[in-house]
Amino acid sequence: MSGRVLLYGATGFTGAEIARHLAGNVDLVLAGRNPERVGAIAEQLGVGWRAFDLSDAAVLDAALGDIDVVLHAAGPFGTTAQPMIEACLRAGAHYLDLGGEWPVFIDAMGYDGAARAAGVMILPGVGLTVAASDCLFALAMERWPDTTRLYLGISRAQVISRGSVESAARMVSPQIIVRRGGELTSVPAGSLVRAFDFGDGLSEAAAMSWADVVTGSVSTGVDDIEVYSEMRWPERASYRATGMTMDVIGADPIKAIGTVFSSVWGHGPDAAAREQASFVMVLHALDPWRRVRRLTMRTRDGYTFSVLTAADAVRRVLAGEAAAGFQTPARVFGSRFIFDADAARLEGPASGQEGVAA
Secondary structure: OOOOEEEEOOOOOHHHHHHHHHHHOOOEEEEOOOOHHHHHHHHHHEEEEEEEOOOOOHHHHOOOOOOOOOOOOOOOOOHHHHHHHHHHHOOOOEEOOOOOOHHHHHHHHOOOHHHHHOOOOOEEEEEEEHHHHHHHHHHHHHHHOOOOEEEEEOOOOOOOOOHHHHHHHHOOOOOEEEEEEOOOOOEOOOOOOEEEEOOOOOOOEEEOOHHHHHHHHHOOOEEEEEEEEEEOOHHHHHHHHHHHHHHOOOOOOHHHHHHHHHHHHHOOOHHHHHHEEEEEEEEEEOOOOEEEEEEEEEOOOHHHHHHHHHHHHHHHHHHOOOOOOOOHHHHHHHOOHHHOOOOEEEOOOOOOOOOOOO
């Protein structure tokens, strides 16, 4: 492998774990805003480090002057992704990130032309969001190329870090997005419900704004995509009521409550909790007659998953697996990416055409 990697956000929960995976295996430089914290981790791992924020383009250019690949792990990505992407374009460095906020993916797509001209790859979402579903979508299309609609169900989270709570608080909205007829469209939060079998019989889930609605069509060409999160009836009722409340008073008060809540949340789940946790993702792939074919996948917990896939993505890019422009994980690494990284496995036989209309 050749090339120098800068991991920005190395003091965060997931960033620090990725640093431990990459140290000693790649030419790694740790970075973040706090020099004391970055320096302490770098000293433990025996790697170089730099401290800088993202507000000064000249400082960013100096920091990336000898960097070939940036793995950006410092949220909130709604404010941090743009300056880092633009710095990577100026430096000629490939950009990868752990973001999962759907508007950031739309913004990243806007740099596709500039990235192609610069020979730079822009690859957001190399963690659980969106790598897991992106590879599952791609696998479904390989098996069933006549698929016209994709409905993804995701089981409820078993462990949650402070960063995830903060991101969720920033994204709360009375409307959620789905893709219909090739266009992103919004519907009231809590208004779409679909049943998925996550392993214990059918369980209802509510549609939510996931980045896969944005990126899934890039990877598959499918024009109709919806993503659902498992919720019990009281949770769905609360979710819908919150959306209706935001329609009346606006989203800002709800976001403020979520931000306060995230500030007292634990830094991250312990190793024992992560070992026991997982997600189940169930994909309904519909053919032109709306018959349902199903794939079921179990992933590691979101944080272990993201560490494994982000580290593997860096190694792959250093080995030459990169394509200029905006990319998605499955497009550049293939549908086996998450499975080869030991981050997920398929469960049960894939069903054929069952004759069940959705």
